[in-house]
Amino acid sequence: MGDKNLSGWRIVLKEIVRDKMALLSLILIVAITAFVYLTSLLLDQSQIVRVNLFELNKPPSSEFWLGTDQGGRDVFGQLIIGTRNSLTIAILVTSLSGLIGIAIGLISGYFGGMVDNFFMRIVDFFMILPTLMIVIAFVTTVPKYGIMSFTLIMTAFLWMGKARLIRSKALQERELDYVKASRTSGSSHLKIMLVQVLPNLSSIIIVSMTLNLAANIGLESGLSFLGFGFPESTPSLGTLVSYARNPQVLESRWWIWVPASVLILVLMLSINNVGQALRRAADARQRLG
Amino acid sequence: MALLEVEQLKVHFPIRGGLFGRKAEPVKAVDGVRFTIEEGQTYGLVGESGSGKTTTGRAIIGLNPITSGDVLFQGRSLKRIVRGSNQSFRRDIQMIFQDPYSSLNPKKRVIDIVAEPLRNFERMSGQEEKRAVQELLEKVGLSPDSIHKYPHEFSGGQRQRIGIARAIALKPKLIIADEPVSALDLSVQAQVLNFMRDIQKELNLAYLLISHDLGIIRHMCDYIGIMYKGRHVEQGTTSDIFGNPQHIYTKRLLSAIPDMDPNNREKQLQLRAAVNLEYKEAYNRFFDEQGLAYPLKPLSETHYAAMPERG
Numbered sequence: 001m002g003d004k005n006l007s008g009w010r011i012v013l014k015e016i017v018r019d020k021m022a023l024l025s026l027i028l029i030v031a032i033t034a035f036v037y038l039t040s041l042l043l044d045q046s047q048i049v050r051v052n053l054f055e056l057n058k059p060p061s062s063e064f065w066l067g068t069d070q071g072g073r074d075v076f077g078q079l080i081i082g083t084r085n086s087l088t089i090a091i092l093v094t095s096l097s098g099l100i101g102i103a104i105g106l107i108s109g110y111f112g113g114m115v116d117n118f119f120m121r122i123v124d125f126f127m128i129l130p131t132l133m134i135v136i137a138f139v140t141t142v143p144k145y146g147i148m149s150f151t152l153i154m155t156a157f158l159w160m161g162k163a164r165l166i167r168s169k170a171l172q173e174r175e176l177d178y179v180k181a182s183r184t185s186g187s188s189h190l191k192i193m194l195v196q197v198l199p200n201l202s203s204i205i206i207v208s209m210t211l212n213l214a215a216n217i218g219l220e221s222g223l224s225f226l227g228f229g230f231p232e233s234t235p236s237l238g239t240l241v242s243y244a245r246n247p248q249v250l251e252s253r254w255w256i257w258v259p260a261s262v263l264i265l266v267l268m269l270s271i272n273n274v275g276q277a278l279r280r281a282a283d284a285r286q287r288l289g
Numbered sequence: 290m291a292l293l294e295v296e297q298l299k300v301h302f303p304i305r306g307g308l309f310g311r312k313a314e315p316v317k318a319v320d321g322v323r324f325t326i327e328e329g330q331t332y333g334l335v336g337e338s339g340s341g342k343t344t345t346g347r348a349i350i351g352l353n354p355i356t357s358g359d360v361l362f363q364g365r366s367l368k369r370i371v372r373g374s375n376q377s378f379r380r381d382i383q384m385i386f387q388d389p390y391s392s393l394n395p396k397k398r399v400i401d402i403v404a405e406p407l408r409n410f411e412r413m414s415g416q417e418e419k420r421a422v423q424e425l426l427e428k429v430g431l432s433p434d435s436i437h438k439y440p441h442e443f444s445g446g447q448r449q450r451i452g453i454a455r456a457i458a459l460k461p462k463l464i465i466a467d468e469p470v471s472a473l474d475l476s477v478q479a480q481v482l483n484f485m486r487d488i489q490k491e492l493n494l495a496y497l498l499i500s501h502d503l504g505i506i507r508h509m510c511d512y513i514g515i516m517y518k519g520r521h522v523e524q525g526t527t528s529d530i531f532g533n534p535q536h537i538y539t540k541r542l543l544s545a546i547p548d549m550d551p552n553n554r555e556k557q558l559q560l561r562a563a564v565n566l567e568y569k570e571a572y573n574r575f576f577d578e579q580g581l582a583y584p585l586k587p588l589s590e591t592h593y594a595a596m597p598e599r600g
Binding site: 176177178180181182183184185186187196199200202 | 347350351352379380382383384386387388391392393394395396397405406409410452455
């Protein structure tokens with residue numbers, strides 16, 4: 001435990017620098033995110049998704065860097081906006097489901113007993129719902145389907161894991177004497193939960209949120225691939241990949257789907273790498289050195 | 290009026306077991322304890338592990354629910370207040386915890402830990418608060434510069450003194466010290482204990498000292514209560530208990546105190562054997578069928594013991 005004197009962020013930094021893959025991944029993520037969000041400010045989404053019958057299925061050229069799809073739309077522009085949409089959704093879903101999960105997990109674990117029982121039965125109820133079926137039914141029935149509604153429906157089924165994780169840790173923490181000391185110091189339960197217990201859960205929250213972010217990118221892409229994601233007017237990484245369901249596209253027009261697939265792979269792997277480094281930083285026994 | 294009166298305090302923990310969580314016989318952690326503490330005095334609770342001494346302390350300060358009986362602080366019942374929203378009684382009763390490692394939040398700086406009670410009860414500006422915390426740290430013998438350090442930067446004894454600084458921040462009248470030194474090594478134990486006595490004189494504190502170490506109890510306490518299986522077996526002043534123990538359990542406990550002089554080794558051995566024999570022979574007279582002690586009977590003005598019914 002020689003690292004005990006270092007503050008949390010220094011340990012994280014040290015761990016990431018030690019792990020060259022994680023360092024590379026972090027740089028990649030930051031670069032991709034910055035590039036995508038900055039360039040998409042300059043791009044006009046309605047311009048890019050407009051069908052252009054004169055430029056159908058063009059291979060990559062100096063005019064269209066990654067060619068065009070069967071609607072004559074610029075694949076590169078779609079890739080930028082699609083990555084931005086996918087990342088936005090993943091971040092929103094992760095933070096929203098994280099927020100709900102933390103709130104319920106913390107209340108449930110801190111109070112224990114009846115309160116815990118009540119919330120955990122609600123969690124159990126949500127766990128047994130067939131998530132995919134409900135999402136698909138929702139997508140097909142809701143007329144106006146965009147980033148917000150997709151985020152909300154995903155969040156509704158993704159907070160339970162986080163709630164359970166936080167609850168189990170909060171159950172441990174509440175038995176420690178510092179919680180009782182706060183109580184005898186006259187602090188309210190709410191104050192103890194937020195000011196005393198929550199900072200002690202921060203490391204597992206950060207780690208699990210990072211790993212969830214990667215999973216959520218995959219989730220969005222998967223649903224879009226199956227055709228239950230966004231309409232073609234809202235490009236995402238998943239919609240680009242889903243063009244490959246057409247055998248012709250899959251076989252002879254690689255430029256439409258390969259870049260998006262590679263980007264999904266790179267993003268998920270990079271975020272996972274960083275997440276693993278964070279996990280090691282949070283657990284002294286797993287650290288590299 | 291006594292500062293603290295504990296009246297027939299009972300703390301039972303229900304055990305749920307079997308099918309459908311039926312209620313089984315509850316664990317009687319504390320089963321009818323009564324004692325009083327006067328202002329500025331130290332009352333020692335002694336007993337083996339599981340005798341209910343810690344539970345008693347925690348029930349008084351409201352960390353364990355009271356099953357029956359009552360706790361009066363300056364004549365006011367704490368039983369109802371503990372549950373309610375009015376937490377002002379906590380100003381006057383504070384606690385020192387056993388484990389200096391888990392009783393300080395590892396993510397908080399010393400100033401946040403020591404100032405927590407101040408923030409709840411006093412309206413202070415940032416500057417005033419900082420000065421108050423520095424004064425408290427000085428009082429417990431720590432450098433006032435260490436307010437921005439984290440708990441892991443301190444040794445066990447220093448941590449325990451941070452815990453004491455937190456407990457005296459509001460100038461309470463009663464401090465419940467739950468084995469305050471049992472996690473510390475011997476040299477530091479004396480240091481912390483003497484320091485607790487100094488503070489006691491300075492602030493006119495009353496202590497409820499919970500310990501299994503008879504040496505500490507003898508050194509610190511004016512009154513002593515010996516607990517066994519959730520009940521008192523004997524209660525009295527320090528000289529009553531150490532000079533004239535009446536209950537066989539007390540005798541056995543006292544005979545277990547090690548004697549430093551190797552010349553007395555044989556004598557001590559014989560004494561222990563004799564006490565042990567007496568304990569075995571008299572066990573059925575001194576404890577009822579469930580192995581519990583009888584109610585306390587007065588032997589003198591201050592001295593009570595759970596003597597068996599005679600005749």
